[in-house]
Amino acid sequence: MRNFHTHTKRCGHARGNDEDYVIEAIETGISVLGFSDHSPMVFAPENHHSSFRVPLEKAEDYVRSVNSLKEKYKDDIKIYLGYEMEYYPKFFDQTLAFHEQFGYDYLILGQHFTYNEYEKKSIHTGSKNKDLDSFDVFIEQVLTGLQTGKYLYVAHPDLYYYVGRDEDAFLKKNEYYVKELKKLGYPVEFNLLGFYDKRNYPDKRFWEMVAKEGNDVVIGFDAHDPWVLSDMKTYHQALDYLHSLGIEPINDKIEIK
Numbered sequence: 001m002r003n004f005h006t007h008t009k010r011c012g013h014a015r016g017n018d019e020d021y022v023i024e025a026i027e028t029g030i031s032v033l034g035f036s037d038h039s040p041m042v043f044a045p046e047n048h049h050s051s052f053r054v055p056l057e058k059a060e061d062y063v064r065s066v067n068s069l070k071e072k073y074k075d076d077i078k079i080y081l082g083y084e085m086e087y088y089p090k091f092f093d094q095t096l097a098f099h100e101q102f103g104y105d106y107l108i109l110g111q112h113f114t115y116n117e118y119e120k121k122s123i124h125t126g127s128k129n130k131d132l133d134s135f136d137v138f139i140e141q142v143l144t145g146l147q148t149g150k151y152l153y154v155a156h157p158d159l160y161y162y163v164g165r166d167e168d169a170f171l172k173k174n175e176y177y178v179k180e181l182k183k184l185g186y187p188v189e190f191n192l193l194g195f196y197d198k199r200n201y202p203d204k205r206f207w208e209m210v211a212k213e214g215n216d217v218v219i220g221f222d223a224h225d226p227w228v229l230s231d232m233k234t235y236h237q238a239l240d241y242l243h244s245l246g247i248e249p250i251n252d253k254i255e256i257k
């Protein structure tokens with residue numbers, strides 16, 4: 001089993017030591033563990049304070065820690081160093097340049113805000129929203145992000161929490177979104193945190209469309225606590241749900257170059 005969605009306490013809302021995640025993963029029989037904490041973001045020159053991500057000054061510690069665990073447990077598990085990172089056009093290049101100085105293995109695209117996060121018009125995509133225009137922005141931003149070629153897959157692609165009444169319009173946009181994702185060929189993540197927590201995602205309407213279009217699907221634990229990596233009950237419930245839709249996740253086919 002391979003999991004590419006794991007946080008650390010540096011983002012401020014996850015628990016446990018990095019090593020505890022690794023030990024838990026080994027005990028579960030996870031063969032590949034990717035750390036993908038919320039990416040530090042270089043909001044220069046705006047100086048926006050973002051409270052849910054690894055602070056810039058903790059990035060080096062994150063890299064050092066994951067790299068030392070890679071080495072320490074190399075006979076037991078393959079560990080990768082990654083980030084869950086939004087696509088913010090204004091800050092993308094400079095943030096990548098920041099990461100490149102330490103090196104990293106992969107990025108997953110988790111679009112928690114629209115635009116560049118700090119603007120007035122930016123919305124938190126996981127909060128209740130009646131607005132379909134922001135859904136358009138969210139969709140285009142995810143698709144544009146993927147077109148950079150820098151991401152491995154889309155984390156919780158169905159994060160956008162629409163509570164408006166125009167169900168038909170929502171479904172139309174959802175269909176367009178899933179079809180475009182399929183064209184681009186990037187896997188979409190079935191998020192176990194949202195599934196366990198009964199959040200608005202995984203969104204049934206999204207997954208039914210995925211089943212129809214045949215996108216590649218990957219299960220992501222989105223672990224914010226080490227025990228999550230051994231929660232096989234949730235994992236199997238998710239797998240049963242996906243199977244009921246005729247979806248077979250491709251976790252074990254995902255390779256990081």
Ligand SMILES: [Zn+2]
Pocket residue numbers: 084110112155156
């Ligand atoms: Zn996320």
Ligand SMILES: [Zn+2]
Pocket residue numbers: 005007084110155222
């Ligand atoms: Zn996450």
